Amino acid sequence: xGATVAYEAARQAGEGMMSKSTYKRxxxxxxxxxxxxxxxxxxxxxxxxxxxxxxxxxxxxADLRIAYVFVTTMEQEAAExxxxxxxxxxxxxxxxxxxxxxxLRYLPEIVFKKDMTGPRGDRVLKLLDELHVxxxxxxxxxxxxxxxxxxxxxx
Numbered sequence: 001x002g003a004t005v006a007y008e009a010a011r012q013a014g015e016g017m018m019s020k021s022t023y024k025r026x027x028x029x030x031x032x033x034x035x036x037x038x039x040x041x042x043x044x045x046x047x048x049x050x051x052x053x054x055x056x057x058x059x060x061x062a063d064l065r066i067a068y069v070f071v072t073t074m075e076q077e078a079a080e081x082x083x084x085x086x087x088x089x090x091x092x093x094x095x096x097x098x099x100x101x102x103x104l105r106y107l108p109e110i111v112f113k114k115d116m117t118g119p120r121g122d123r124v125l126k127l128l129d130e131l132h133v134x135x136x137x138x139x140x141x142x143x144x145x146x147x148x149x150x151x152x153x154x155x
Contacts, residue, residue, distance in 0.1 A: 026064060027060075033108070038055040041090075044097060
């Protein structure tokens with residue numbers, strides 16, 4: 001009986017329990033799908049167009065029906081279109097393979113999307129570097145801070 005009281009007190013205090021609002025089931029399933037899709041693309045897909053793909057993120061709808069799989073590739077324009085054509089062709093196989101690996105009541109539809117966070121982050125870093133270069137001439141003009149002199153030694 002004492003253990004039940006302790007458990008109930010801990011549950012009411014929130015100790016040892018994960019809050020539902022901080023980590024949704026959709027997030028946990030999305031993490032699992034990201035790992036499995038990356039493994040499937042690396043080990044199971046035979047299409048050479050898909051070899052240069054990196055899975056960066058998966059976003060699931062709240063009802064777990066659609067999984068948006070964000071991928072990056074090092075290919076440029078025409079070759080990148082070929083990569084996404086290969087991914088869309090392989091999406092049925094990827095979904096079937098996920099069905100074998102995951103135990104979900106409803107297996108989400110897989111939609112591959114290009115991850116734009118990499119180029120956007122590169123652009124931000126480039127802008128920050130340009131700001132840093134603009135600040136350097138002011139520092140090079142001889143503006144330096146002198147160390148503070150100890151109190152009582154001013155003459």
